Amino acid sequence: MTTISPSITPELRNWIVAQAEAGFPPEEVLAAMRNSGWPEEVAIEALEVTLTEHLQAKGKPIPGRQGMPEPSLSDSPSTIVVDGHEIRVLMSMALPRVVVFGGVLTHAECDELVALSRQRLTRSETVVNETGGSEVNTARTSEGMFFTRGENPLCQRIERRIAALLNWPMQNGEGLQVLRYRPGAEYKPHHDYFDPVHSGTPTILSRGGQRVGTLVMYLNTPEKGGGTTFPDVGVEVAPIKGNAVFFSYHAPHPSTKTLHGGAPVIAGEKWVATKWLREREFH
Numbered sequence: 001m002t003t004i005s006p007s008i009t010p011e012l013r014n015w016i017v018a019q020a021e022a023g024f025p026p027e028e029v030l031a032a033m034r035n036s037g038w039p040e041e042v043a044i045e046a047l048e049v050t051l052t053e054h055l056q057a058k059g060k061p062i063p064g065r066q067g068m069p070e071p072s073l074s075d076s077p078s079t080i081v082v083d084g085h086e087i088r089v090l091m092s093m094a095l096p097r098v099v100v101f102g103g104v105l106t107h108a109e110c111d112e113l114v115a116l117s118r119q120r121l122t123r124s125e126t127v128v129n130e131t132g133g134s135e136v137n138t139a140r141t142s143e144g145m146f147f148t149r150g151e152n153p154l155c156q157r158i159e160r161r162i163a164a165l166l167n168w169p170m171q172n173g174e175g176l177q178v179l180r181y182r183p184g185a186e187y188k189p190h191h192d193y194f195d196p197v198h199s200g201t202p203t204i205l206s207r208g209g210q211r212v213g214t215l216v217m218y219l220n221t222p223e224k225g226g227g228t229t230f231p232d233v234g235v236e237v238a239p240i241k242g243n244a245v246f247f248s249y250h251a252p253h254p255s256t257k258t259l260h261g262g263a264p265v266i267a268g269e270k271w272v273a274t275k276w277l278r279e280r281e282f283h
């Protein structure tokens with residue numbers, strides 16, 4: 001992962017906003033910044049951050065990829081009913097795009113997922129950037145397993161619910177992943193998208209394009225620790241059985257502020273099921 005912290009001075013910010021308001025497309029503003037000596041990566045992040053914040057301040061929608069997974073929240077409902085199942089909306093944030101839901105899964109569904117996955121857990125692996133394969137990694141000390149999409153009636157029911165909740169085709173989802181963290185286990189902050197700079201990324205993208213969103217569902221409530229953290233914005237989501245945190249990223253870029261991690265579990269175990277959403281049909 002590359003992390004860039006450009007110093008966006010007020011002068012630079014005003015200049016970028018003035019260019020955009022004068023009608024110059026972002027590509028031209030970027031070219032001008034490159035010509036005046038800015039490294040491309042830094043210029044892109046400065047542009048994205050400045051324009052996103054500017055649009056948000058003016059209450060305008062943020063242009064991104066055409067179509068993103070997104071719950072129907074335009075009239076700020078307190079609950080969303082999906083297939084007769086009532087889900088509560090607990091928190092919504094614009095940047096990063098994060099929504100916390102209550103009661104995505106019933107306690108019985110959480111217990112059943114744990115029971116179905118327990119015997120299949122192995123030490124979690126992470127993607128090897130160079131090859132697109134996977135390997136054991138000290139940043140991720142959980143154990144995990146993947147269900148294939150639609151593997152059993154429970155997975156089918158949950159996948160249908162998630163597709164309706166996030167307005168995203170079921171076919172574009174990866175199979176559910178279940179993770180168990182024991183005391184001391186954690187998942188250090190990372191992005192879920194595949195970094196385009198890595199040579200293994202094209203192999204991964206051939207199976208359905210980029211990841212564009214993540215839903216982490218909590219299958220139990222750890223006694224202490226184990227929250228899902230978003231270090232860019234100092235947010236921590238409490239892991240409560242049945243609840244879930246959704247976040248989306250319209251580009252594979254840190255300016256989405258979707259850096260996140262599973263904080264170390266201090267007491268008890270933590271179980272989650274993660275659903276990753278791809279741009280296109282995942283196969």
Ligand SMILES: O=C(O)CCC(=O)C(=O)O
Pocket residue numbers: 179187192216226227228229260261262263272274
């Ligand atoms: O365990 C968590 O809270 C986060 C899990 C996560 O980041 C992932 O599965 O990609």
Ligand SMILES: [Fe+2]
Pocket residue numbers: 190191192214260
């Ligand atoms: Fe993640």
